[in-house]
Amino acid sequence: MKLGALIKKEFHRFFRDPRLIVTMLLPGIAIFLLYYFVGEAVYAEPEKYEFKVCLVGSSVCTQLIEEAIADGTENTVEWLECDDPEAAKEQVEKGEASALLLFSEGFDTSLDRPSVTIVYDPLSDESAAFHAIASAVLREVGMRYTLAEESVASAEQMGMEVMQSILPFIVVCFIFSACMSVTLESVAGEKERGTLATILVTSVKRSEIALGKVVPLSCVSMLGALSSFLGMAFSMPHLMGVSLGFLGMYGFLSYLMMFLLILGMVPLIVALVSVLSAYARSVKEASAYSAVVMIVIMAVSLLVSFVPMMGAWSAAIPVLNAVVSLQEILSGHMVLWKAFLSVGMNLAYTGALIFLLARMFSSERIMFGK
Amino acid sequence: MEEIVRAENLTKTFTLSKKQQRIERAEIARRVAVDGLNFSAYRGEIYGLLGPNGAGKTTTLRMLATLIRPDSGDAFLAGHSVVKEAGKVRDVVGFLTSDLKLEGFFTPDYLFDFFGAMHGVDKATLARRKKELFERFGIDKFAEVRVKNLSTGMLQKVSLVISIVHDPEVVIFDEPTNGLDVITAKVVTDFLTELKGMGKSILLSTHIFSLVEKLCDRVGIIIDGKLAYEGMLSEIDDLESRFFGLYRSIKGEEV
Numbered sequence: 306m307k308l309g310a311l312i313k314k315e316f317h318r319f320f321r322d323p324r325l326i327v328t329m330l331l332p333g334i335a336i337f338l339l340y341y342f343v344g345e346a347v348y349a350e351p352e353k354y355e356f357k358v359c360l361v362g363s364s365v366c367t368q369l370i371e372e373a374i375a376d377g378t379e380n381t382v383e384w385l386e387c388d389d390p391e392a393a394k395e396q397v398e399k400g401e402a403s404a405l406l407l408f409s410e411g412f413d414t415s416l417d418r419p420s421v422t423i424v425y426d427p428l429s430d431e432s433a434a435f436h437a438i439a440s441a442v443l444r445e446v447g448m449r450y451t452l453a454e455e456s457v458a459s460a461e462q463m464g465m466e467v468m469q470s471i472l473p474f475i476v477v478c479f480i481f482s483a484c485m486s487v488t489l490e491s492v493a494g495e496k497e498r499g500t501l502a503t504i505l506v507t508s509v510k511r512s513e514i515a516l517g518k519v520v521p522l523s524c525v526s527m528l529g530a531l532s533s534f535l536g537m538a539f540s541m542p543h544l545m546g547v548s549l550g551f552l553g554m555y556g557f558l559s560y561l562m563m564f565l566l567i568l569g570m571v572p573l574i575v576a577l578v579s580v581l582s583a584y585a586r587s588v589k590e591a592s593a594y595s596a597v598v599m600i601v602i603m604a605v606s607l608l609v610s611f612v613p614m615m616g617a618w619s620a621a622i623p624v625l626n627a628v629v630s631l632q633e634i635l636s637g638h639m640v641l642w643k644a645f646l647s648v649g650m651n652l653a654y655t656g657a658l659i660f661l662l663a664r665m666f667s668s669e670r671i672m673f674g675k
Numbered sequence: 676m677e678e679i680v681r682a683e684n685l686t687k688t689f690t691l692s693k694k695q696q697r698i699e700r701a702e703i704a705r706r707v708a709v710d711g712l713n714f715s716a717y718r719g720e721i722y723g724l725l726g727p728n729g730a731g732k733t734t735t736l737r738m739l740a741t742l743i744r745p746d747s748g749d750a751f752l753a754g755h756s757v758v759k760e761a762g763k764v765r766d767v768v769g770f771l772t773s774d775l776k777l778e779g780f781f782t783p784d785y786l787f788d789f790f791g792a793m794h795g796v797d798k799a800t801l802a803r804r805k806k807e808l809f810e811r812f813g814i815d816k817f818a819e820v821r822v823k824n825l826s827t828g829m830l831q832k833v834s835l836v837i838s839i840v841h842d843p844e845v846v847i848f849d850e851p852t853n854g855l856d857v858i859t860a861k862v863v864t865d866f867l868t869e870l871k872g873m874g875k876s877i878l879l880s881t882h883i884f885s886l887v888e889k890l891c892d893r894v895g896i897i898i899d900g901k902l903a904y905e906g907m908l909s910e911i912d913d914l915e916s917r918f919f920g921l922y923r924s925i926k927g928e929e930v
């Protein structure tokens with residue numbers, strides 16, 4: 306009951322202050338606008354495409370792709386049967402063909418893990434659009450086979466891919482700042498203003514005070530995280546230059562995991578900033594500490610953005626694990642157990658930090674030291 | 676007379692940080708703030724802990740309110756040990772100092788309910804006490820005004836009322852009139868007299884002689900963390916000269 310009152314108080318404080326709510330909703334809007342305009346700048350208005358696709362080998366999947374292409378658009382596709390993959394690749398590079406689909410022999414029937422490769426040019430709108438549709442269809446069909454994607458663009462031309470790979474980094478930054486603004490105010494602010502001490506003279510348990518901070522502040526910060534997630538989810542298809550709709554790009558499970566990963570980071574960061582805030586003597590000091598932590602996290606997650614496919618050990622490192630998993634999902638290589646492990650690990654770290662926070666609230670040195 | 680507060684050899688030593696040592700130009704790394712303090716206050720009395728700056732008054736009261744733990748010794752409030760039963764002590768004590776603030780964003784009405792919940796007071800009792808106390812101290816008209824918009828006097832009243840939301844047996848008050856103008860100071864002293872009328876036991880600290888003379892039934896003089904004197908105020912004819920006599924005998928003639 307005491308915990309309930311503590312949680313209600315934080316919510317009361319927050320939801321009566323419109324300014325705070327706006328700060329929470331801004332990140333998502335910012336991400337969406339940022340990526341919307343980047344997408345806009347890179348891809349012109351969706352045109353009517355007449356795909357010419359080189360085909361090596363055959364599969365019923367081509368029919369599914371055809372249906373997906375025709376679905377609701379005036380786009381058409383023409384299959385060019387080829388024998389020589391190298392020659393076909395060259396055609397894609399030169400822009401004479403939209404893409405190359407390479408099915409291994411007996412693709413539809415073989416049980417020996419058949420493979421399919423899409424060769425495309427991400428710098429051509431047409432080619433990128435075909436790639437987006439084809440890869441979405443192939444993923445939906447199931448992973449009975451190996452799907453490889455090969456881009457013919459050279460490394461420095463891959464601006465969009467860079468944008469895609471730093472997206473997790475941007476999300477982490479926004480989440481961190483959302484959590485920071487709320488938590489600094491509430492924990493360091495209350496300590497500095499002496500209102501936390503007023504609660505400490507009552508008989509409420511210190512662990513309840515700790516939970517009474519982390520739980521509601523996480524909920525509030527999740528608004529910010531949710532807004533980041535929606536901004537991200539809605540800008541992704543646009544970013545890829547095709548309007549495949551919300552779920553078209555990645556499939557439900559991927560989106561669910563992205564959502565869990567983002568939400569899982571929130572209590573962790575809130576608890577972390579709470580601990581720093583409880584330690585600091587003033588809001589100013591607490592924001593200095595948090596800024597240092599934020600810079601470290603930012604640097605690490607930016608680094609991760611450019612080092613694809615981190616080892617499994619990354620799942621043990623707080624925040625970083627979520628960034629790695631998000632990046633894997635965005636690049637279409639989700640490792641489900643790693644994503645779940647990341648969420649679980651982050652929750653465990655949160656628990657440990659809440660415990661520490663409760664200890665800090667009972668420490669006279671930290672709460673009342675001069 | 677029934678003992679309501681008893682301090683037994685209360686001792687508290689602070690370790691000074693390097694920075695603090697520099698600021699206070701102290702060579703020693705440790706400072707004994709309270710040094711084997713013994714005293715007793717009785718039910719229904721106003722007990723004044725009188726002492727100069729740095730005598731250890733705030734430290735003593737914070738130990739009694741369980742905000743900090745004594746290094747050794749113990750104190751009992753309504754029979755509960757501050758060392759062993761901190762939770763129980765918090766429920767029988769109302770603690771007030773200017774360091775404890777109320778969040779300006781909330782209204783007195785909200786804060787009263789909130790702190791009532793913190794002490795585990797049930798809803799019906801809380802509603803009854805709120806009505807009674809708010810009316811008695813004229814807060815009812817301001818119950819829905821955010822605390823940050825209240826006048827200093829009204830804010831002081833709200834703080835006072837909230838500190839006794841759980842109907843504590845003992846009210847501890849550190850420097851009740853420090854930094855207040857005469858009007859607000861009167862609000863506080865009237866409140867304390869009123870509390871005494873309600874049968875509460877009050878323990879306050881101060882360095883102001885007149886406050887002790889006006890309010891207290893009993894006084895304990897604390898110098899360098901030790902009790903130098905304790906007695907009924909009615910037995911002392913001149914508090915000030917009594918104090919300086921003690922002070923000189925402890926500190927030497929330099930004052």
Ligand SMILES: Nc1ncnc2c1ncn2[C@@H]1O[C@H](COP(=O)(O)OP(=O)(O)OP(=O)(O)O)[C@@H](O)[C@H]1O
Nearest residue numbers: 673674675689708727728729730731732733734735
């Ligand atoms: N947290 C702390 N860390 C280090 N030293 C402290 C701490 N709290 C108090 N002291 C020191 O202990 C001594 C007693 O302090 P205390 O605040 O109890 O005195 P006081 O009687 O309340 O004085 P005042 O009239 O100035 O309020 C002082 O020398 C003070 O500097």
Ligand SMILES: [Mg+2]
Nearest residue numbers: 732733734850
């Ligand atoms: Mg003091």
